[in-house]
Amino acid sequence: MTYAIPMLWYQQHVRRISLTLGRRFFHFCDLPLLFSHYALLRLIVLGQLRLGLTCLGQLALFLGKAERVLIELKRRKNHDPPRETREEPDAGPMRSMNKDRAVGDRFKGLIRFSDPQRMRILRCIATSPYVDPRVAAEMGVPVEMGKHLSVRRAALECDVLLTSGPAELAYWLQGIRPKLCVFVAHGECQYTQRILDANASVLDHVVAVSGRAQQVCEGVPSTVILNGVDAAHVAQSRAREEVRSSLGFTEQDYVVGFVGRFSDEKRPQAIIEAVAQMPPQFKALLVGWGPLRGPLMDYANRTIPGRYAFAEAGDHLGDYYHAMDSFCMPSATEGFGLVVLEAMLCGKPVIVTPVGCVPEVVRDRVNGVVVSGDCSSLIDAISLLEQHPTWAQSIANEGRAYAERNGHALRMARDYQELLTRLWREQHGSTMAV
Numbered sequence: 001m002t003y004a005i006p007m008l009w010y011q012q013h014v015r016r017i018s019l020t021l022g023r024r025f026f027h028f029c030d031l032p033l034l035f036s037h038y039a040l041l042r043l044i045v046l047g048q049l050r051l052g053l054t055c056l057g058q059l060a061l062f063l064g065k066a067e068r069v070l071i072e073l074k075r076r077k078n079h080d081p082p083r084e085t086r087e088e089p090d091a092g093p094m095r096s097m098n099k100d101r102a103v104g105d106r107f108k109g110l111i112r113f114s115d116p117q118r119m120r121i122l123r124c125i126a127t128s129p130y131v132d133p134r135v136a137a138e139m140g141v142p143v144e145m146g147k148h149l150s151v152r153r154a155a156l157e158c159d160v161l162l163t164s165g166p167a168e169l170a171y172w173l174q175g176i177r178p179k180l181c182v183f184v185a186h187g188e189c190q191y192t193q194r195i196l197d198a199n200a201s202v203l204d205h206v207v208a209v210s211g212r213a214q215q216v217c218e219g220v221p222s223t224v225i226l227n228g229v230d231a232a233h234v235a236q237s238r239a240r241e242e243v244r245s246s247l248g249f250t251e252q253d254y255v256v257g258f259v260g261r262f263s264d265e266k267r268p269q270a271i272i273e274a275v276a277q278m279p280p281q282f283k284a285l286l287v288g289w290g291p292l293r294g295p296l297m298d299y300a301n302r303t304i305p306g307r308y309a310f311a312e313a314g315d316h317l318g319d320y321y322h323a324m325d326s327f328c329m330p331s332a333t334e335g336f337g338l339v340v341l342e343a344m345l346c347g348k349p350v351i352v353t354p355v356g357c358v359p360e361v362v363r364d365r366v367n368g369v370v371v372s373g374d375c376s377s378l379i380d381a382i383s384l385l386e387q388h389p390t391w392a393q394s395i396a397n398e399g400r401a402y403a404e405r406n407g408h409a410l411r412m413a414r415d416y417q418e419l420l421t422r423l424w425r426e427q428h429g430s431t432m433a434v
Contacts, residue, residue: 106209108138109230109409110416118417148172159428160420162207167198180204180427182420185222187335188212188355196220205423207416209336210357223419226357227336228412229403234318234342243323247309253283254386257324257348259317259339260331262290267373269299270330274378276303282382284308287320321346326385326392330373331355340368341407344399349392351381361407367398 151172155161161178163169164186183199185192185208193216196206206222208214214222241251249255256275260266268286275284284304286296289312300308313320321327327343327350334356341361343350352358353373362368369385371377385392 106227106409106412109228110413112230113228113408113410113413114417115413152176160424161202162420163199163203165195165199167195170199170202173202178202180420180423182207182423183220185209185213185217187333188216189333192216192335204427207419210334211360212356213335224360225412225415225419226360226406227338227341228409229338229341229345229407230409231345234321234346235316236318236322236346237316238319240322243319247285247311247323248306249283249285249309249323253281254325254382255283255285255323256351256382257285257287257320257327257343258329259287259313259320259327259342260329262286262288262292262296264292265331265333266290267330267332268292268296270373270375270378271328272296272300272303272308273375274382275307277375277379278382280307282307282386285311285320285324287311287313287317317342318346321348324348326351326382328378328382329353330371330378332373334358341403344368344396344403345407347396347400349385349395350399351378351385361402362399365395367395367402369395 148168151169155173155176155178158178160180160182162182162184164184181202182205183196183203185196185206188210192213196203196217200220203220206214206217206220208217208222208224209227211224214224244250244253244255256271258266258268258271260268262268268288269292271284271286275282284300284307286300286308287310293310297310300310311320321343324343325348327339327348329337329340329350329352331337331353332355337352337356337358340350340352340357344367350362350368352362352368352370354370358368358370362370364370369381371381385395
């Protein structure tokens with residue numbers, strides 16, 4: 001589909017920016033879909049500074065009297081039946097590109113919370129034919145089909161290219177050198193390293209979404225910018241009691257929750273295993289989608305029959321967080337782990353493994369409980385929270401306070417804007433009028 005966009009004119013102090021975001025696969029809850037797009041934004045900058053802003057993908061800003069930003073976002077719609085065979089921790093592009101929904105949420109957060117006097121999205125160019133109309137509508141801008149030629153055009157027209165991939169980016173840009181190219185590193189796995197290595201010839205700087213992700217960025221100047229949550233995404237629409245009842249839980253039950261993609265690296269089966277070894281009032285709520293959904297349901301039915309519920313969430317994710325008594329992220333690896341901040345914002349005590357954002361965000365037994373991830377450590381943490389509700393509430397309160405101070409997408413958007421402005425000034429010597 002193609003949308004015609006009327007040209008908007010600004011005064012001479014307005015600059016043109018093009019933002020491009022790299023390919024990503026997105027698979028979560030009732031929005032398992034492949035959606036790759038470039039969103040053309042208009043960035044307004046006072047003075048002669050020609051700034052480019054991007055988030056997760058190739059961000060391109062380009063010079064002119066009315067600067068535009070082009071963002072590419074890719075998600076994957078996967079209707080394949082769940083497989084018994086489980087993915088390896090680093091099973092290649094498909095696993096890595098599907099590894100979390102934070103990519104899409106980061107884009108939407110940047111779009112929504114960037115200063116409207118500096119950046120506006122004009123249109124999106126979808127680089128995949130699998131465009132879910134619900135996702136297109138969420139972007140709030142026209143969506144147009146396009147491929148690598150759109151990336152090359154953006155690089156030629158822009159000042160800054162912000163990218164999270166693809167690995168083919170450098171190949172696509174043969175003969176073209178963006179004025180400033182910034183890569184967003186989502187994870188700590190070898191796949192991120194391979195993308196970095198493949199595109200090193202066109203990269204100037206790296207944004208890492210966590211300190212652990214920054215560890216794979218050796219050899220390239222890097223900055224850590226933690227992801228942020230749009231609080232509207234986890235808003236509550238139904239009473240806790242109503243949601244729990246609809247899932248088959250009572251107020252006497254202690255519900256341990258999981259939110260995310262059902263895949264090997266997320267380790268949702270660890271929650272089922274732990275609950276199976278605990279008294280009958282302990283139950284599991286698993287919210288999400290993914291290739292392990294079928295095997296997980298079979299495993300839960302065999303080990304904890306009548307003590308679990310599976311759900312998919314789209315617009316009302318907050319309802320499921322509020323239905324939990326505690327939240328657990330037992331992941332073996334994470335790029336960031338946005339669900340930790342979401343659960344904190346919903347006032348839930350979190351049980352987490354030390355991956356992704358956890359070292360920066362969670363203080364053990366202050367605003368969360370950090371565990372090794374084995375079954376016994378999960379059982380111990382769940383039991384402690386259940387047996388000491390006052391302490392558990394204190395941890396939840398501290399977590400919410402942290403998330404409200406530091407976890408909003410508004411802070412993330414401002415950090416991106418400030419970094420890209422600084423990088424442009426350092427590389428090109430431009431100054432911004434006050």
